[in-house]
Amino acid sequence: xxxxxxxxxxxxxxxxxxxxxxxxxxxxxxxxxxxxxxxxxxxxxxxxxxxxxxxxxxxxxxxxxxxxxxxxxxxxxxxxxxxxxxxxxxxxxxxxxxxxxxxxxxxxxxxxxxxxxxxxxxxxxxxxxxxxxxxxxxxxxxxxxxxxxxxxxxxxxxxxxxxxxxxxxxxxxxxxxxxxxxxxxxx
Amino acid sequence: xxxxxxxxxxxxxxxxxxxxxxxxxxxxxxxxxxxxxxxxxxxxxxxxxxxxxxxxxxxxxxxxxxxxxxxxxxxxxxxxxxxxxxxxxxxxxxxxxxxxxxxxxxxxxxxxxxxxxxxxxxxxxxxxxxxxxxxxxxxxx
Numbered sequence: 001x002x003x004x005x006x007x008x009x010x011x012x013x014x015x016x017x018x019x020x021x022x023x024x025x026x027x028x029x030x031x032x033x034x035x036x037x038x039x040x041x042x043x044x045x046x047x048x049x050x051x052x053x054x055x056x057x058x059x060x061x062x063x064x065x066x067x068x069x070x071x072x073x074x075x076x077x078x079x080x081x082x083x084x085x086x087x088x089x090x091x092x093x094x095x096x097x098x099x100x101x102x103x104x105x106x107x108x109x110x111x112x113x114x115x116x117x118x119x120x121x122x123x124x125x126x127x128x129x130x131x132x133x134x135x136x137x138x139x140x141x142x143x144x145x146x147x148x149x150x151x152x153x154x155x156x157x158x159x160x161x162x163x164x165x166x167x168x169x170x171x172x173x174x175x176x177x178x179x180x181x182x183x184x185x186x187x
Numbered sequence: 188x189x190x191x192x193x194x195x196x197x198x199x200x201x202x203x204x205x206x207x208x209x210x211x212x213x214x215x216x217x218x219x220x221x222x223x224x225x226x227x228x229x230x231x232x233x234x235x236x237x238x239x240x241x242x243x244x245x246x247x248x249x250x251x252x253x254x255x256x257x258x259x260x261x262x263x264x265x266x267x268x269x270x271x272x273x274x275x276x277x278x279x280x281x282x283x284x285x286x287x288x289x290x291x292x293x294x295x296x297x298x299x300x301x302x303x304x305x306x307x308x309x310x311x312x313x314x315x316x317x318x319x320x321x322x323x324x325x326x327x328x
Contacts, residue, residue, distance in 0.1 A: 002221060020312065044196075044244050044247075044253075045199075045202055045206055047200065047205060047259050048210075048213070048217075048259060049206045049209070049210070049258075051214065051259040052206070052209070052210040053209075053210075056210075062259060063259070064216070064259065064260040064261070064264075065260070065283070067263055069261060069283045071271040072286070077286065077290070078290070081287070081290075083290045083291060083292075084291075085250075085251035085287070085291065091302075111251060112251055112253075113248070113251045113252065113253035115253075116253050147215070163291075
């Protein structure tokens, strides 16, 4: 169900905070269209730190695997990345659906390891939004259908007081891929 | 002609320790039970974890797998550094890393790890058999 308790602006603010603390930069330099790699010089250990911080703040489990890994797992070898490590047309079609305007420079034949530089703060906000919007209808602990949120970050059951348990990011990507494939038959 | 893919990485041991201390489950996410057992058996585990982290990152670069922020652990769990007890380290790929290595015709892989003071570094060289792959070589850092 749509998570009305946590706004996009709050996600953005928390993301800025996590990035600023990890990279030791001023929050003011972080914009929605900033690239973590190109604009903020984030390294792999920084990516991990930022993701773990966000998991703690929102009580979520971010995707461990890249969407293209899931594509090849579900639709076969070579469906997303060719033997030279370049993105296929189908992979680009899919990524454009997923990231929309967030990755305008995405194109078929692009090297897979150029993709991280295209990932913006805005696309990360949307990734977190997707997980938060998978808030279950009912509490997984007591079955009550009454959520509450006092701090704008962690959703709690109004009946038993336990925190909401969201599906993890990898499961949500797989569900999304099934849906897109049913609707558009890309692969 | 054989093709060569290379990757290297440098890790701050203090930076690694900060992330490790802050996030429970970090080493379980990144390292195999074998790697964890090896590093934890050493006098200063953080140095050895950082060295293995650098080796994984170097292998990820050599394979062109830097998927980064979207799927933030891509590759790390699929690359294992074996060869303990003072022996030469050996890379072992599985999952996504193994599939991409096979697709690129990788037939040989070497890894070298070093650490000094506050830093650990690693280089990885992958040798691929000649084949019909005529595409653009991956951009390396």
